[in-house]
Amino acid sequence: MSGSDVKTVVTGLGVAAPNGCGKDAYWAATRKGVSGIGHVTRFDAARYPARLAGEIDDFVAEEHLPGRLLPQTDRMTRIALAGADWALADAGVDPRELPEYGMGVITASSSGGFEFGQRELQALWSKGSRYVSAYQSFAWFYAVNSGQISIRNGMRGPSGVVVSDQAGGLDAIAQARRQIRKGTRLLMSGAVDASICPWGWVAQMTSGRLSTSEDPERAYLPFDPAARGHVPGEGGALLVLEDLRSARARRVDTVYGEIAGYASTIDPRPDSGRPPGLTRAIELALADAGSAPQDIDVVFADAAALPGLDRAEAAAISQVFGPRAVPVAAPKTQTGRLYSGAAPLDVAAAFLAMRDGVIPPAIGVTPDPAYGLDLVIGEERAANIRSALVIARGHGGFNSALVARAV
Template sequence: MTTHALPAGSSALPADGRQDTALVTGLDVRAANGSGTEAFWQSLLQGRSGIGPITRFDASGYPSRLAGEIDAFDPAAAVPGRLLPQTDRVTQLALTSAAETLRDAALDPAELPDYGVGVVTANSAGGFAFGQRELESLWAKGPRHVSAYQSFAWFYAVNTGQISIRHRLNGPSGVVVTGQTGGLDAVGHARRMLRKGTPAVLTGAMESALCPWGHVAEMTGNRLSNTDRAEDACLPFGEHAAGHVAAEGGALLVLEGAASAGARGVTRAYGELAGYAACFDPPPGSGGPSGLVRAARAALADADTEPSAIGAVFAEGAAVPELDTQEAAAITEVFGPHAVPVTAITSLTGRPGAGASALDLAAALLTVRDGVIPPTAEVGRVPDSYRIDLVTGRPRPLAGDAALVLARGYGGFNSAVLVRRTDQP
């Protein structure tokens, strides 16, 4: 593992010894601006964007022609040949990331009890590119030319299933479909599995739907940027924000109970998942309180943490003025005006559905590990009415040992996760 070691004489177990403490003992990232945890982290700290023209297909006839594509990914180098014709690109990315995550955690499932490692992932698109190819075969050649693998390769749960089979992870499994909040909701569900007795869970989210069919589906939300200038494509909280860009990627992690980590001799971890909460927005027009505010406060309460202890907020950063206004108001309501540094890394990665919140969570864990907040891309002037302290230009030191991740999804989903450094009492 590449994480920071705990101080001499300490262990991964928290001072209170609670067995339900959830530690992140393995992590891997796949993103447009860097694949592999440390490559991704360095790209964030340097403010390097992965947004550019779509190359996966001819997008010249589409209003939105930019995306966050993962370059230099060769599935044949990481996925067995027999699986290549069975799987969509999103599953190939997930299988690659799962292997790296288990390696990073030094976790051999055979060394844990039977059914000792579960899998829960999130996905909001499924295997779109695989499905498009099979539909084209159906229309052009007839049903005899449709692959039998289509029966599962398109499915939201396929990443969980293929990871479980490939690595013999026979513990409880599941899949979460909640839009962009999915990356946080999967981890929250994984923590429930730990509390019910499962020693460790491989969890997170991965997305890849950069094909014509997937792109058209994304455009129906009317939230994609139509500019051809990558530097102007995703400007969360900027006064000229006009949409975000589609992307692929995500992050997977090993969430492990403190007792399991201690028994394995784990002496370092990325951080502790200390708080999680999720809720729905109130019905439109009801005048009810913001769901994002309730989720943030519930996650803080779950972690028994005051707002003043949070050193950074990882915002959804929709780059849609109405949504940015709502999120800024929620952050201000919870923390106060300009009271906490805010960053939005979707400005550098694009927005890969459920994978976006998983990337935010990975960045938050690296932030508490290294004590530094990665910057948002340069977004220009931030309206005074937002009253937030947006980190731009360069990294900023983290004050304290905790960070809060926020996410929202279509249909009123709201989620929040609080992570903190493990070498603090």
């Protein structure tokens, strides 16, 4: 069987989000439209223009990880390690029972371990180099989640990290699919980001894309006339990917669905006169999946909440599918944008939507009719979903699109 004939399926989901930790808690909250956005509590944000975030307030690392790991890990990595454990348990996988070189880890990261790095830099400035932890050498690094998950679970097969901002989560899943097609038995993939600390906050503000609203219910409003930027969040999702034949051979209880198609493009320079690359990314992802536009039952939008970016995304969706021709979901209005973790969380939501026959709502949004989108708002919508398209865009012109399909 050639690599392109291999079906890469998702058998486990590990979710950590501001509106729920764990797959079931997240999905129950998301279906009901429960927001996890509020005022920043992880540091004093009073002096900053942006003061709202999607924080995870029900994660206690000591309850999930051994004490020896805590001094050497950033909050981002602690959440990722717990999410990996949850994904493996959901898939019914005990890594000790599989060949160590037959399992790999490919994650994405947007910021690395900013909170850990800030703490150690403060120690350097205020006390001197002798007070800087040796773990700083890797705890801040973009690849640290892949490395720590690999070490904890004995996964010594193909591994790596992808850095392409918000698009990175889809890019990592696609890279994992490539390794499955090359013969690796199991891949852990997806992303978790968490950089709600002063250093991380200032870095995020440099994009000029953060909402400065003080109202959590009206701060993050994609496709709304009042849109004025996004609310940052922390968390994401990790997925267990397998060859369908391998999953069936071990008699897996649940196959959520298939990673059926993927593509990525880069936008041209703003002054080039050429169109953005998002439409092309969507078309290529559909072609990779062997799907026509009418085969897609829901689109999970990138939902940037800036008029120019919203307009470009709405135009791409309408160009491919037709105006108001496909339901559009934006559940990240409940969590904030989780950077590299956002798109894997949307992929998880897409598979759960297929399972339960519902499209989760965007909350707080009054869509602008000019965008021509059928945005699902207010409450969930019943739907027969067999295929979903997930869109993600990263700062700097990254565009990625992924087709998730039932099997």
